[in-house]
Amino acid sequence: MNDKVYYWQALNRSLDVEMAADESIIVLGEDVGLYGGSYRVTEGLYAKYGEWRLRDTPISEGSFTGLGVGAAMVGLRPVVEIMTINFALLALDAIINMAAKIPFMSGGQFPMPLVVRMPGGVAKQLAAQHSQRLEQTLMNVPGLRIAVPATPQDAYWQLCQAINSNEPVVLLEHELLYFSKGELDESRQAPPMHRARVCRQGSDLTIVTYSRMRDLALQAAMQLADTGIEAEVIDLRSLRPIDWDSCIASLEKTHRLLIVEEDSGFAGAGAEITAGLTERCFLIMDAPPQRVAGKELPIAYNAALEAASIPRVADIVSAAQQLCRP
Amino acid sequence: MSFVQADREELAMELDLQRKMLRDMLLARAFEERVAQEYAQGNIAGFLHLYPGEEAVGVGVLHAAEPADYVVSTYREHVHALVRGVPANNVMAELFGRKTGCSGGMGGSMHLFNRERRFMGGYAIVGETFPIATGIGYAIAMRELPEVVICFFGDGAVNQGAFHESLNMAALWKLPVLFVCENNHYQIGTEIHRHSAVAEVYKRACSYRIPARRVNGMDVLAVHQATEEALAQIRVGNGPQFIECETYRFRGHSMADPGSYRPKVELQAFEKNEDPVKIAIAEVVYPSAEQITAVGRDNIANLTESLRSGGHFPAEHVDVMQADVAAEVEEAVRFASESPEPTLDDARAALDCNRQGEVLV
Numbered sequence: 001m002n003d004k005v006y007y008w009q010a011l012n013r014s015l016d017v018e019m020a021a022d023e024s025i026i027v028l029g030e031d032v033g034l035y036g037g038s039y040r041v042t043e044g045l046y047a048k049y050g051e052w053r054l055r056d057t058p059i060s061e062g063s064f065t066g067l068g069v070g071a072a073m074v075g076l077r078p079v080v081e082i083m084t085i086n087f088a089l090l091a092l093d094a095i096i097n098m099a100a101k102i103p104f105m106s107g108g109q110f111p112m113p114l115v116v117r118m119p120g121g122v123a124k125q126l127a128a129q130h131s132q133r134l135e136q137t138l139m140n141v142p143g144l145r146i147a148v149p150a151t152p153q154d155a156y157w158q159l160c161q162a163i164n165s166n167e168p169v170v171l172l173e174h175e176l177l178y179f180s181k182g183e184l185d186e187s188r189q190a191p192p193m194h195r196a197r198v199c200r201q202g203s204d205l206t207i208v209t210y211s212r213m214r215d216l217a218l219q220a221a222m223q224l225a226d227t228g229i230e231a232e233v234i235d236l237r238s239l240r241p242i243d244w245d246s247c248i249a250s251l252e253k254t255h256r257l258l259i260v261e262e263d264s265g266f267a268g269a270g271a272e273i274t275a276g277l278t279e280r281c282f283l284i285m286d287a288p289p290q291r292v293a294g295k296e297l298p299i300a301y302n303a304a305l306e307a308a309s310i311p312r313v314a315d316i317v318s319a320a321q322q323l324c325r326p
Numbered sequence: 327m328s329f330v331q332a333d334r335e336e337l338a339m340e341l342d343l344q345r346k347m348l349r350d351m352l353l354a355r356a357f358e359e360r361v362a363q364e365y366a367q368g369n370i371a372g373f374l375h376l377y378p379g380e381e382a383v384g385v386g387v388l389h390a391a392e393p394a395d396y397v398v399s400t401y402r403e404h405v406h407a408l409v410r411g412v413p414a415n416n417v418m419a420e421l422f423g424r425k426t427g428c429s430g431g432m433g434g435s436m437h438l439f440n441r442e443r444r445f446m447g448g449y450a451i452v453g454e455t456f457p458i459a460t461g462i463g464y465a466i467a468m469r470e471l472p473e474v475v476i477c478f479f480g481d482g483a484v485n486q487g488a489f490h491e492s493l494n495m496a497a498l499w500k501l502p503v504l505f506v507c508e509n510n511h512y513q514i515g516t517e518i519h520r521h522s523a524v525a526e527v528y529k530r531a532c533s534y535r536i537p538a539r540r541v542n543g544m545d546v547l548a549v550h551q552a553t554e555e556a557l558a559q560i561r562v563g564n565g566p567q568f569i570e571c572e573t574y575r576f577r578g579h580s581m582a583d584p585g586s587y588r589p590k591v592e593l594q595a596f597e598k599n600e601d602p603v604k605i606a607i608a609e610v611v612y613p614s615a616e617q618i619t620a621v622g623r624d625n626i627a628n629l630t631e632s633l634r635s636g637g638h639f640p641a642e643h644v645d646v647m648q649a650d651v652a653a654e655v656e657e658a659v660r661f662a663s664e665s666p667e668p669t670l671d672d673a674r675a676a677l678d679c680n681r682q683g684e685v686l687v
């Protein structure tokens with residue numbers, strides 16, 4: 001029951017459970033079928049559900065995502081896997097101009113039970129074209145929902161919820177999380193899909209983060225505790241909508257806000273979180289909010305440069321210490 | 327049933343169809359001309375792309391389709407929606423941006439939708455109809471239904487990547503999609519020889535082994551027949567088909583475009599000799615006594631065939647039809663102008679139409 005599983009296995013379980021329960025769920029993407037998925041997420045499902053429900057597509061991101069949109073309009077529940085978010089740039093028309101607009105433009109006539117799953121983030125020396133995050137590109141689109149699961153349990157829950165929603169949902173996974181392990185209890189009741197989670201209690205500052213940075217923030221919090229600073233760590237789990245109430249409740253206790261994001265900071269998710277929480281909590285903040293974010297650089301191939309381009313635990317620790325200085 | 331009787335019944339059905347198609351073409355022309363006037367008066371705004379000159383395509387294709395078939399169209403889609411049976415009132419109201427419009431006032435001219443009529447939308451990004459139609463086709467094929475999805479697009483759209491990506495997938499998985507190119511020879515101001523290395527659009531479908539043909543898109547009967555044949559092929563599971571309809575638009579690309587890049591003679595030639603509405607009238611109207619006399623008795627026998635397809639339809643009946651569609655358009659304008667505007671709450675409701683009471687945070 002409380003087995004430790006890989007993140008990819010949790011996603012696989014979610015697909016398997018949902019596909020068994022509902023014949024209208026299909027998976028579309030490159031190598032999702034026979035091959036079993038680039039990150040093993042669809043392993044074993046092709047044999048079980050067949051080629052119409054696990055469709056190996058040509059390298060046509062724009063059109064197979066758009067195909068998912070058309071299929072969703074007539075009652076299928078497509079889960080589109082885009083190999084990595086970098087290739088989703090070719091599918092933005094389908095995601096932004098079609099999926100997010102059709103229910104609205106039609107005056108509310110069509111369902112859009114579409115899930116677009118894709119990994120993003122900096123992995124291991126994949127260079128500039130394979131290391132992007134791009135969440136801010138999608139955050140600015142009314143009509144889309146964006147979940148960013150950081151653990152196997154959340155990956156399982158949020159994919160199940162995304163599949164069962166009639167609204168278009170983007171699931172941003174992370175390349176380095178697929179082979180991370182965590183508990184998965186399928187019988188546990190899921191929290192609402194976009195609710196944030198307090199993963200560590202603290203009273204001195206609130207660290208708001210998401211996706212892979214959650215782990216770094218938790219490590220930083222342990223180190224901070226040794227220096228006498230108790231950080232509360234909030235994993236947002238979602239970037240649209242954002243669970244402001246959970247963040248506000250924490251700030252009412254800590255009065256200090258530090259945001260940690262892997263993406264470059266300029267006009268990024270952290271900027272929205274800063275603005276949203278400043279508007280709501282200005283009067284209870286003891287210091288200006290701070291961001292620890294990726295550098296304003298494309299990601300270099302060189303290993304040292306790559307590592308220096310995104311937040312490290314030490315960066316989070318020192319930013320927190322600065323913020324908490326009396 | 328005797329042969330003669332069966333023959334008569336078939337003839338009666340054919341004539342009935344021709345009259346219906348003629349009525350839709352007259353409605354299409356009257357509707358669009360009125361829409362242009364309403365735009366000039368400020369009752370309709372935004373980008374507005376009209377259909378005069380191209381009526382035979384939409385009417386011929388859609389009269390060959392079944393009610394259970396789906397239609398995906400572009401921003402030049404008012405007539406497609408009308409022929410599909412979306413009431414003129416609701417189409418006009420949408421152009422006026424009213425709550426009673428077929429998209430609740432959220433879509434406008436370029437985004438007409440009607441779920442009940444399986445009118446799956448007008449899309450304003452050139453090339454979007456390909457993947458949408460392919461996806462609907464995927465759902466039909468997976469469920470093994472006898473339905474087809476009809477995908478309209480212009481000659482300019484075939485240079486989008488989505489054209490090639492989608493045709494490839496439709497052919498690969500034998501999806502029930504009828505691709506219909508409305509080749510009016512222009513991509514706004516760029517004539518087809520200046521935008522396509524291969525100007526015979528239908529040939530481009532051959533790269534994907536999709537059976538394709540070119541028809542005279544000014545002749546509603548030719549379009550209808552080609553569509554019937556293509557749909558029959560698709561319905562027996564043979565995969566997608568492709569029809570290129572050669573046509574011409576009489577107006578500019580949109581109301582913002584005077585269309586001055588086109589040689590005047592080109593436009594005049596089409597308007598004078600190839601107006602699809604005039605051709606359709608000629609095809610159904612019973613020849614007048616004068617016409618028969620002019621042709622001469624000896625040739626009456628030769629006329630029999632064209633009569634058979636041409637029909638027994640006195641010219642006065644066309645006038646009655648004209649009056650009828652004019653009244654329908656007039657009523658649509660009245661309905662639209664008296665309809666309420668949508669509210670911000672309506673807009674939010676449209677955006678959240680699929681929320682299902684879900685608690686998000």
Ligand SMILES: Cc1ncc(C[n+]2csc(CCOP(=O)(O)OP(=O)(O)O)c2C)c(N)n1
Nearest residue numbers: 402450451452480481482483510512513514
């Ligand atoms: C992707 C995209 N690029 C450009 C435009 C602007 N645009 C609107 S219609 C059009 C011409 C399309 O020509 P065609 O496909 O032949 O259709 P027609 O208007 O002639 O029916 C262009 C360039 C657009 N709407 N979408």
Ligand SMILES: [Mg+2]
Nearest residue numbers: 480481512513
């Ligand atoms: Mg054109």
